[in-house]
C-alpha cells in the first residue's frame with residue numbers, strides 16, 4: 022500500500038502523439054510533467070491518473086529501461102510512455 | 110487480354126540507340142508478375158555471367174508493379190533493378206511517387222537500358238517509344254533541378270522523372286535514383302550503374318489505359334478495405350482484444366510490448382516514419398554510436414525526442430502521398446537552416462534520422478534536414494552515407510586515420526559541422542569522401558584491416574537502422590537475402606504484422622510444422638519474405654503491408670483475372686526470391702561474402718541497455734533459413750532441383 026505520509030516526485034514524458042492527446046497540463050508533456058505521488062505508487066496508478074488511451078498496449082520505460090505496470094516508482098524516476106512502433 | 114500488365118517491355122541500347130521491344134506471354138507474367146520479378150527474369154536471361162555492372166554490357170531496369178495504376182491501393186512504387194556494383198550480386202531498390210503509373214501509361218511494364226552513351230543523355234519514353242536526348246545541360250545539376258529542367262523543356266508538368274544527382278554521376282557505389290523531388294530508390298548502388306551508362310534521367314509520360322480484368326471488383330475490395338482502414342482499430346479488433354489480454358500480462362511484467370498494425374497505422378498517419386525514433390532508440394532497435402552504444406545512456410531521451418514525432422512534424426507544411434496511397438506517410442517540410450534554407454523538401458525518414466542521429470550521437474534536427482536534402486538532391490543513400498561517416502568517426506577517434514586523411518576535419522560524435530562537411534566530401538568525392546563514396550567495405554580495403562571492425566555492412570551494403578541483435582530476423586535479411594544489408598524485406602516482427610499465416614494456408618502449414626521457437630520464427634520470416642516478393646512485384650508499399658492486411662490475393666486476381674489461389678501466389682513469391690538469389694550464385698557470391706558484421710551479431714556483446722549480453726547465432730539462423738527455402742548451404746542459393754521445381758533452371 023502506498024505510504025501516504027511520504028511522497029515522491031517523478032517525471033512523466035509522453036511521446037508518439039500521447040503528448041498531443043494528453044489532457045491539458047501546464048507543463049510540456051514531451052519535456053516532462055512532474056507528479057508528486059505517495060511513496061510506493063505503482064506505474065499502473067500513474068497511467069490511470071494520466072488517462073492514457075489503451076494503456077495496456079503502450080510501452081513504458083523507467084529511466085530508460087522497459088518497465089511493467091506493476092513497477093513501484095521511486096523518487097526521481099523518469100518515465101517515458103510511448104506507442105510501440107516498427108518498420109521505418 | 111488479361112489485366113494488370115501492359116504486355117511489353119523494351120531494351121534500349123544507349124551505345125547506338127537501338128531499341129528492342131519484347132511482348133512476353135501471359136505465362137511469363139504469371140510466373141514472374143512484374144516489378145522485381147520481371148526485372149530479375151529479364152536481366153538473368155539477357156546479361157551474361159560475370160558482367161561488370163559498371164560496364165556497357167550491364168543492364169539497368171526500371172520496372173512498374175503488376176498492380177500499379179489498377180486502382181489497387183498502395184500500388185505506386187517503381188523498382189530499379191540490375192547487378193549491384195556495391196555487393197556484386199543482384200541489386201534492386203524501389204521508390205514511391207508517380208513514376209510507376211506513368212511508365213505503364215506509356216505502354217510498358219519495364220524498360221531496360223544497356224550499353225553506354227558517348228556523351229551524357231536522358232531518355233524520354235512515351236507511347237511512341239523511347240527518344241534519347243542530349244543531357245549536357247543537365248549533367249552536374251542535382252536530381253531535383255534535373256526534374257524541373259526536363260519538365261520545363263517538355264512544357265509538361267505531368268511527366269514523371271527518375272534521375273541521378275552528383276553522386277550517381279561520380280559513380281558513387283552508394284548512390285541511387287531519385288524521383289518526385291526527393292523520393293529515392295537508394296539501395297544497391299544502382300545510381301552508379303545509371304551514371305556509368307551516361308544516363309542522367311529517364312522521363313516517362315503516357316495516356317494509355319491500364320487494363321484491369323475486373324474493375325468493379327477492385328472498387329468493392331477497396332471499399333471494404335478502406336472501411337476497416339479508416340475505422341481506427343476495427344481492422345485489428347480481434348487481434349487487439351487478444352493483444353489486450355496478452356499485453357496486460359506483458360505490460361505488467363515489462364517485457365517488450367509488440368507493435369500492432371492499428372497503432373502503427375495511427376503513428377504513420379500522423380508522423381510517417383519519424384514517429385518511430387524515440388521508441389527505436391529506447392528499445393535498442395536503433396543502432397547507437399556505430400552499433401557500439403546504448404540508447405538512453407549514450408543517446409539521451411532528449412536527443413532522441415528532438416528527432417521524433419512531434420519535433421519533426423513541426424516542420425511539415427503538408428502531407429505527401431504516393432500514387433494510390435491512403436496512408437500518406439510522407440510530408441513536405443520547410444527547410445529552415447543551411448544551404449537550402451527557405452525551400453521545401455521531403456520530410457526525413459526514420460532511417461535518415463537514425464543514420465545521422467543515434468548512429469552518430471547527433472541530434473540537431475535542422476542539420477539532419479539539411480543533410481537529408483543534400484543527399485536527396487545528390488541522389489545518395491542516407492543509410493550508407495551516415496554509416497560511412499560513423500565508420501570514419503570511429504576510425505579517427507581510435508587513431509586509425511588522422512587529420513591528414515580527413516583533410517583537417519576533427520571528426521567526433523555529434524559534431525554537426527564536421528558531419529555536414531564530410532557528407533559534402535562524399536557527394537563530391539573529395540579527399541576522405543572519395544574513399545567513403547564506395548561504401549565502408551571498400552573503405553576498409555583502402556584504410557587497412559584495423560578498421561574492419563568498425564565497418565557495419567553485410568556483403569558490402571551498409572546496415573539499416575534496425576538492430577539485428579534486437580530482432581534476429583533482421584540478421585537473416587541482412588545476411589541471407591539476395592540483396593544483403595536491407596531491412597525492407599522480412600524480420601520476426603514484420604512477419605507477425607504481415608499476418609502471413611492468415612493470408613496463405615501454406616504459410617500456416619509451414620509454421621505449424623516447425624519444431625521449436627527458432628524454427629517457427631524462421632519459417633514465419635520465410636513466409637514474410639515470399640509475401641514481400643509479391644508486394645514488390647505488385648508495386649506495393651511495405652508500409653501498407655505493415656499497417657494493414659493488404660488484400661493482395663484478391664487484388665492480384667481482380668486485376669489479372671487469373672483466379673489463382675493464395676498458395677499459387679505464395680509459390681510465385683518463392684520463385685522470385687530464389688531467382689534473385691540464384692543470380693548471386695551465378696555471379697560467384699558465396700554465403701561468406703554476405704556475412705554480417707560482427708558487431709551486428711553481438712560477437713562482443715554490449716555491456717548495458719536492452720541488448721546487454723545479446724549475441725545472435727547467425728550460423729544457426731542461416732542454416733535454418735536455407736533449409737526452409739531449400740537452398741544449398743554451400744552456395745547460399747537454390748539447389749538445381751529447387752530451381753527446376755520452380756521453373757527457373759535457365760540460370761543453371
Ligand code: SF4
Nearest residue numbers: 205431434438650652
Ligand atoms: S505509405 Fe508512404 S511511402 Fe508508402 S506509398 Fe504511402 S506515402 Fe508512399
